[in-house]
Amino acid sequence: MFKPAERLNLPGYPFAELERQATAIKASGQPLYDLSIGDPDLPPPKFVVDAVHNALDDPRSHLYPSSRGDYEVRCSVAQWFEGRFGVKLDPDKQVCIIIGAKEGLGQIARAVVNPGDIVAVPEPAYPVYSRAGCKLVDGIQLVLQLDPENGFLPDLSKVKNVKLLYLNYPNNPTGAEVTDDFLMELGKLANANPEMTLVYDMAYSEMCYNRPARSILEFTPNAIEFHSLSKMACATGYRVGFAVGDPDRIAALIRIKEEIDSGVPLPFQKALSAMLDSFKGNKPPTELLEYRRIFSNRKRMLSKALEEHGFYIFRSQATFYVWFKVGDDELPFISNMLKQGVLLTPGSGFGNAGKGWVRASVTSPDEVIQGAIEIIREVL
Ligand SMILES: Cc1ncc(COP(=O)(O)O)c(C=O)c1O
Known part of the structure; x- marks a missing residue:
């Protein structure tokens, strides 16, 4: 009888389960107010879409892309990085194009972790760190609990004998941002532990509303x-x-990718280039400024409604998530809201430390968020 490998003995990927529930509600004809997954409803900038169309006419687009990414695209990354953060990168040695951050965050663990190595993961956190980043490579997990009292920053003194450390700011699911002092302390930790790989996930680097x-x-x-x-x-x-x-570390990641995948299709790499090239130094294009305006307004609107109901909201000026506490166990609240057609993400999907919390994503149109707010007002 077929049996999958023991390392696949994981509960289903939490967001895949949400997707299934949303599909079932839609199929039943009931209106769905989906505030679950962070998948923006707004379209990409037109010049980004045009870059994809134009690249389809490039004969190179029909060929295998390279696992590490197109050289010109890596140059766009290096140029953007210098303008945005003031850090110079060698496009040949310090840049690798990946199939979305999720893929890279998972693959880096294969390149770094031997069975039995300690992988430090924050909690609550994006589930990829503890799963692809630790369990699927037979690592041993060290949990770094993030608490609202510390602004959801970890206690770095707990990081000892760690092979791989994952951190993510601006943070999903909490919306927390880091302080410069924390980054300085983290930098010192990385310098003092050259055997440790510090993975810093900045998937939301451009979704900050107050300061970059x-x-x-x-x-x-x-x-x-x-x-x-x-x-x-x-x-x-x-x-x-x-x-x-x-x-x-980049070379190790590229080695793994060369064994497993053949890179991102060129038209989508060109979309990345177009977006990065549209920055003037650290000044973003108007489209990105507009995204920030819309997401931060929606966040404010939803936070206000939830706060009026007495929930504790972690007030943040980053990401498109609202992170709020509903009690010791969030699951009855989640299922009550689902019965009314409002789909939210249970905090425990981000690890035990998320128990009692709920994440609402403001990546659905204003009227969906407004509809969800009305239901919250009626039901609660
Ligand atoms: C913290 C964090 N990192 C990485 C990702 C993955 O992003 P990508 O679409 O680039 O794979 C997500 C997606 O939600 C995320 O929340």
């Missing part, structure tokens, strides 16, 4: 940082991102 996010590479060269087109251009379906940083 800073790169860990401004504080240490001893890290690998992950970025994505998905959120900065509302282009989650294009599946393209990039890893930057320490040349040895």
Whole structure:
């Protein structure tokens, strides 16, 4: 009888389960107010879509792309990075194009972790770190609990004998941002532990509403940082991102990718280039400014409604998530809301530390968010 490998003994990927529930509700004809997955409803900038169309006419688009990414696209990354963060990167040795941040964040673990190595993962967190980043490579997990009292920043003194450390700011699911002091402390930790790989996930680097996010590479060269087109251009379906940083870690990631995949289709790499090239230094294109205006307004609107109902909201000025506490166990609340057609993400999907919390994503049209607010007002 067929039995999958034991390492696949994981509960189903939490967001795949949400997708199934949403599909079932839609199929039943009931209106669905979907505030679950962070998948922006807004379209990518036209010049980004045009870049895909134009690249289809490039004969190179019919050929295998390279696993590490097109050279010109890697040059766009290096140029953007210098303008945005003031850090110079060698496009040959310090940049790798990836199939979205998710793929890179999973693959880096294969390149770094031997069975039994300790992988430190924050909680609550994007589930890829504890699953693809630890369990699927037979690592041993060290949980770094994130608490609202510390602004959802971890206690770095707990990081000992760690082979791989995942951190993510601006943070999903909490919306937390880091302080410069924290980044300085983290940089020192990475410098003092060259055997450890610090993975810094900046998928939301461009979704900050008050002050721009800073790169860990401004504080240490001893890290690998992950970025994505998905959120900065509302282009989650294009599946393209990039890893930057320490040349040895980038080389290890490229080695794994060469064994497993053949890179991102060129038209979507060109979409990434178009987006990055549209920045003037650290000044984003007007389309991105407009995304920020819309998401931050929606966040404010939903936070206000939830706060009026007495929920504790973690107030944040980054990402398109609202993270709020509903009690000791969020599941009865989630299922009550689902009966009314409002789909939310249970905090426990981000690890035990998320229990009692709920994440609402404001990546659906205003009227959907408004509809959900009315239901919250009626039901609660
Ligand atoms: C923290 C974090 N990192 C990475 C990703 C993956 O992004 P991508 O679409 O580039 O794979 C997500 C997606 O939601 C995320 O929340």
